[in-house]
Amino acid sequence: MTKRVLTAQIKHETNTFSILPTTLDSYRARNLYEGDEVKERLKGTNNELAGVMDVAAEKGWELVTPIAGDATPLGKVSSEAWEYLASAVFNALKNDGPFDGVLISLHGAMVAEGHDDAEGALLSQVRAMVGPDVPVMATLDLHANVTVKMAESANALITYRTYPHIDMAERGRQMAELLARQFAGEVDGYETLIGRLDQLDGFDHGRTTQEGPMTEALRKARAYEEDDGIEVVSVNAGFSFADIHDTGPSVTVTFSDDREHARSIIADLVAFGWETKEQSTVKHFSPEEAMAHVSAAEASDKPFVFGDFSDNPGGGSYGDSPLLLKTMVESGIENAAFAVISDPAVAAVAVQAGEGAEISMPLGGKFDPSVTPPFEMTGTVTKADADARFIFEGPMMKGVEAVLGPSAVIKIGGVETVVITNRFQAYDRMFFVHFGIIPEEKSLVAVKSAHHFRAAYGPMAREIMLVDAAGITSPDPNKFPYQNVRRPIWPLDGEWD
Ligand SMILES: [Zn+2]
Numbered sequence: 001m002t003k004r005v006l007t008a009q010i011k012h013e014t015n016t017f018s019i020l021p022t023t024l025d026s027y028r029a030r031n032l033y034e035g036d037e038v039k040e041r042l043k044g045t046n047n048e049l050a051g052v053m054d055v056a057a058e059k060g061w062e063l064v065t066p067i068a069g070d071a072t073p074l075g076k077v078s079s080e081a082w083e084y085l086a087s088a089v090f091n092a093l094k095n096d097g098p099f100d101g102v103l104i105s106l107h108g109a110m111v112a113e114g115h116d117d118a119e120g121a122l123l124s125q126v127r128a129m130v131g132p133d134v135p136v137m138a139t140l141d142l143h144a145n146v147t148v149k150m151a152e153s154a155n156a157l158i159t160y161r162t163y164p165h166i167d168m169a170e171r172g173r174q175m176a177e178l179l180a181r182q183f184a185g186e187v188d189g190y191e192t193l194i195g196r197l198d199q200l201d202g203f204d205h206g207r208t209t210q211e212g213p214m215t216e217a218l219r220k221a222r223a224y225e226e227d228d229g230i231e232v233v234s235v236n237a238g239f240s241f242a243d244i245h246d247t248g249p250s251v252t253v254t255f256s257d258d259r260e261h262a263r264s265i266i267a268d269l270v271a272f273g274w275e276t277k278e279q280s281t282v283k284h285f286s287p288e289e290a291m292a293h294v295s296a297a298e299a300s301d302k303p304f305v306f307g308d309f310s311d312n313p314g315g316g317s318y319g320d321s322p323l324l325l326k327t328m329v330e331s332g333i334e335n336a337a338f339a340v341i342s343d344p345a346v347a348a349v350a351v352q353a354g355e356g357a358e359i360s361m362p363l364g365g366k367f368d369p370s371v372t373p374p375f376e377m378t379g380t381v382t383k384a385d386a387d388a389r390f391i392f393e394g395p396m397m398k399g400v401e402a403v404l405g406p407s408a409v410i411k412i413g414g415v416e417t418v419v420i421t422n423r424f425q426a427y428d429r430m431f432f433v434h435f436g437i438i439p440e441e442k443s444l445v446a447v448k449s450a451h452h453f454r455a456a457y458g459p460m461a462r463e464i465m466l467v468d469a470a471g472i473t474s475p476d477p478n479k480f481p482y483q484n485v486r487r488p489i490w491p492l493d494g495e496w497d
């Protein structure tokens with residue numbers, strides 16, 4: 001008989017230190033597809049649901065796709081948005097069933113108003129609706145804060161294995177293939193166990209581009225997956241910018257047999273995560289340290305590249321901290337460039353004033369002035385674009401359109417500064433090139449990004465430096481007013497045994 005499977009996507013990485021809520025409009029601005037539109041828009045893409053669709057087509061399943069939504073990281077998901085997304089799944093379960101399986105693509109670090117463990121709430125409700133015997137499985141981002149509720153509610157949890165993330169479709173396919181094996185009677189079913197680490201962060205924040213704790217943990221995980229009855233071993237680096245009880249790294253094992261072995265794998269990987277918690281493949285500099293390093297360097301025809309780590313919109317930061325920019329300007333650096341500061345007021349004034357105009361006004365530090373004050377700057381508008389948009393050159397997001405809104409380049413001291421209306425992580429060269437700035441020709445370029453920028457800027461960089469200036473994605477946990485996370489937790493409470 002034809003198998004009927006529900007598949008949906010509800011994703012968000014929530015930075016609870018942001019005062020800006022994630023609304024339904026935030027989803028609409030990125031992607032929010034419903035019904036058959038989900039299949040039309042996502043088929044053949046590098047999305048988890050595309051992997052599910054491929055397997056469904058091969059196996060002849062009937063696929064019901066109520067919703068697929070993703071929004072850029074920001075503050076808590078509004079209750080309106082949460083209700084809308086979750087009830088799309090619940091209504092489909094109620095009205096379009098019965099289903100033989102449920103496959104959901106989640107992030108794993110979503111916090112909604114009233115639901116600190118949003119994915120746990122979603123999965124447990126799904127479980128309650130379908131009963132104990134229908135397989136429920138989920139894929140997760142490698143920065144998931146996985147909870148006991150999530151592991152208990154789902155039969156299988158499958159986490160990305162790459163950062164930058166490039167294996168979304170592959171993980172979706174893996175999830176669907178697990179279900180197919182159960183349908184074929186090769187296994188009786190699956191269960192998932194979780195082991196959590198009493199840490200805010202771990203496994204080198206999940207970096208897989210440099211050899212370190214994450215790559216080693218993943219090698220161990222792959223080896224364990226060869227063992228009988230062990231199906232999926234996932235290493236979750238966690239997302240520390242969430243002040244909830246369950247924040248932090250974890251290990252999950254999905255097994256079809258041998259619970260005791262699953263337990264021992266978790267014990268081994270949790271111990272490994274604890275032993276390696278202080279190992280990082282990157283170093284962070286203060287703005288002053290970073291500029292001193294640049295000033296002392298010999299001349300070169302390649303640029304230094306700074307990642308403005310702590311104000312990375314990709315992790316839910318506001319993208320308007322001017323602190324690193326201010327330090328660069330005050331150092332007297334020449335031939336430098338900065339992308340991008342999100343400041344709708346300054347962008348509007350600059351566009352209105354036009355190219356060649358000199359403007360003086362506070363820049364940045366406006367979304368939440370408690371993070372960092374504005375920069376009282378004076379600069380010359382060298383480029384103005386009332387409707388800035390371009391196509392990402394890649395590698396990430398290649399071919400997708402970026403809509404920046406009214407934007408301008410303001411030359412402040414020796415730094416050509418790209419000021420835009422919307423909010424972006426500047427991981428593409430086009431954030432400069434669109435405005436006529438060639439980053440390769442600069443002495444120093446700074447971008448609001450933590451890690452993803454390496455793909456486009458790595459090849460041109462004479463040296464990459466990560467700067468901890470100011471923002472709500474700082475690598476320094478002592479800068480955050482944690483109140484809800486379980487205690488004791490490393491590094492807030494130091495070291496213990
Ligand atoms: Zn992630």
